[in-house]
Amino acid sequence: MTTSITVNGKRHQVDSDTDTPLLYVLRNDLELNGAKYGCGLGQCGACTVHIDGKAVFSCLAPLGAIGERSVRTIEGLGSVDAPGVLQKAFQDEQAAQCGYCIAGMIMRAQTLLDKIPNPSDDEIRDHLQPxxxxxxxxxxxxxxxxxxxxxxAGVAR
Structure with a gap:
């Protein structure tokens, strides 16, 4: 079944069942491999993406539930050559060790910064907890x- 989905501002036609998890559509059909398969149960967050600006475990979101909502992946924040602000900060702080969780962490953190531009440490911890x-x-x-x-915020570092 062909379904239309908007990912990173671009409309795509995918030939997947509507009950297929969004994670599989992103990775297999659209070749966007930033979101990782971690647990498949929504317990680790490695597959976190944005759906209409909300952090969502893509392993639990069926394609058919997306509808007209917009999906944003780590690839939509920046690239290797032009990383987004949050991606660059993760590089500068060497926040990745194995790197498996980082795309999900960045996507979840981006939702926080979109809502609360200057969060406290407690707000950051609470938001990243999942x-x-x-x-x-x-x-x-x-x-x-x-x-x-x-x-x-324009604060020099």
């Missing part, structure tokens, strides 16, 4: 989100 980092780079992830917040 996403897991098994390598334990939490302190660097926190610094990266603070750095991005500062950059977006």
């Amino acid at each position: 996403n897991l980092c098994r390598c334990g780079t939490h302190a660097r992830i926190l610094r990266a989100v603070r750095r991005a917040s500062d950059v977006m």
